[in-house]
Amino acid sequence: MKSVVNIIILVLLGNTVGYAQTLDDYFKIAAEHNPGLQAKYKDFEAALQRVPQVSSLPDPTFSFGYFISPVETRVGPQQARFSLTQMFPWFGTLKAQGDAAALMAEAKYQSFVDARNRLYYQMAAAYYPLYELREWKRIEQENIDILQSFKTIANAKFENSNGTMVDVLRVDIMLKDAQTSLGILNNKEKPLLTGFNKLLNRDEDNQVLIMDSLGIETLPDHFRKDSLLTNHPALNALDLRIKASEAREEVAYKQGLPRLGVGLDYVMVGERTDADVSDNGRNALMPMVSVSIPIFRSKYRASVKEAQLMQEGYTLQKQEYANNLTSGYEMVWFQIQQQSDLIALYVQQTLESEQALNLLFSAYANSGQEFEEVLRMQQQLLKYEKMKATAQVQYHIVLAQLNYLTAKTY
Template identity: 35%
Template structure:
């Protein structure tokens, strides 16, 4: 009877939540689940925020956006003003005197609407970079969430193995006592030890996988060294599927980026058309004239002021035609890439929805399996009060429980990973 008490004490953690639910009608359990999910969600959001603040890829994407925004001011300016001067080595004589030096200034002005078209092009390019930054943020968020839930899965499995090891220690003690009483064989003890060795082996393998996942998370957070990470030790799939409204996939940032790229090519084509038109030049020449000696007349030594206007005509427009052809080809490329991206996103959404449904089904199935395996365990232990304990059945039940618990944890991790994918697609 003492042995049964030890077993019941060792197994008390298996039945805690079930009995609590029966006594309090689920109120306390619901509180724990709610509180835990809120706490873990807060921790996850902190990691996401930290990754967005520190990730070098996001910083680079932000710099690209800032540069493109600044470029709007650059393209809105006029070409350089040309200022020149010259000195007459051999002074040409005119009626009003000898020309000594010449000064000139000229400003070229693009054809009407060219500067506006350039600014619109630069502005559209900044919209492309803005969407690419948003995509990068979403991808970082997805990576952090999936790594977070992967780490949960590994640590939860590790916790189950620790509990199973403790339980095996109890069964080994029982088996040894039964051997002393000639009610069990040494083979039973060896079988328990072999099972324990296998569990310890799995524990060591899990430690390496946990270290790899923690390294990946620290890299996403761009931390130095291995800072401690807080992850949940248990998660629950909600009983009712939470409402998740997915917008039309057409408005996903990846697709909007392609829309902006198409618009950008239209704007570039407009600039190209404007640049194929003449540009206007406005200038002024100023010539210093020396007075003629010993002669008196009204314009003697009068400097020359000569306003100028010019046209720069692109007589050979082959480069503009070539650019126009390139833009047409690039538009077709953007269209095809957009179609491929939309198909990919739709497939991702369909797969994530189906995987999440599958995870919920697996979770519910494993919950039932665990409950029934525990009932089988109770039957085996209760029979031990009057008859010899069947160690073979004990091992079978414990192996089933371990498999069911692992599959349950895997289903939970899958559910939340697929939820992260759906959040990325929203």
């Protein structure tokens, strides 16, 4: 039965092939120009620059010393000293630091992908109300045209003594209500256009192309639920942060190990004038090896513990996010089914209301009575047409939310 209802809706409402292409084009524009999304990508690019910073050796140290009072030696007075030293962290420290930075950069890229998907959902949530507004304006204008024709008929019947002045006043009241509603809808267009255009980072007055019709898809049960917890970039980002914290734990452990240094001292020696000795005034060259002694262990233990706590924190965040995704999916899936059922209902109610209105109007044309019932049925038809347009829009908004939850790729 449900599949039959879906087929009826697809026939009555048309398809969405044209819409998909149009909205995809807007997605591409937003991906290239939205400043918030660009900022996320810059954050990723900046994180990449951390990799060469932390995986490189520290700069060598060069020092120079001049003896104000030369130190006398057998081969002459020492006049100046040049020193060059290079420190080396413990084996594997640089690689671990580079791995941690690379993993954090990859996590930021996954956050960028999640932000892009969220932007697509925000665009859909801003785009479909423009369709709803256009449909409401069209419906309201048709309602005004019908009411004006009703007013003409009511006036004619009153002049021919086949109707009452009350009928004319009733339709005039409803006509003014409809004209006011249409004016309010016209005023609503600018803020909706501004909101959508600003997501594209373009002028607020730019024209937005709206599709001609909306349809619904026949979705299988548990649609894309299998990808809910496997491909979502936010979960991937947390996985990468956990791995980066594990690498940081290794870094913290290795930083608590001795660092090795090698160096070279060059001493300039002056010649002795008071004696003739072998190697007189010969400069001295002295290789050196140094080792740091990390005896203050509290900071290293704290650094290791910090990395472990970060792993636990990211693990808990991942579990919380997965729970939210699961509950969010079930709610969105319910809303999709709800809107699908409502669309089917409103389509049927619209058809029956049109039939009832035609019958009532034919009876009024013959007898000149029950004009109030004609007006009531006209407003009932107007309500169902608007509710159908709203249900179509809500269906596509929650479908866009489902696409975000399941990390649909475009």
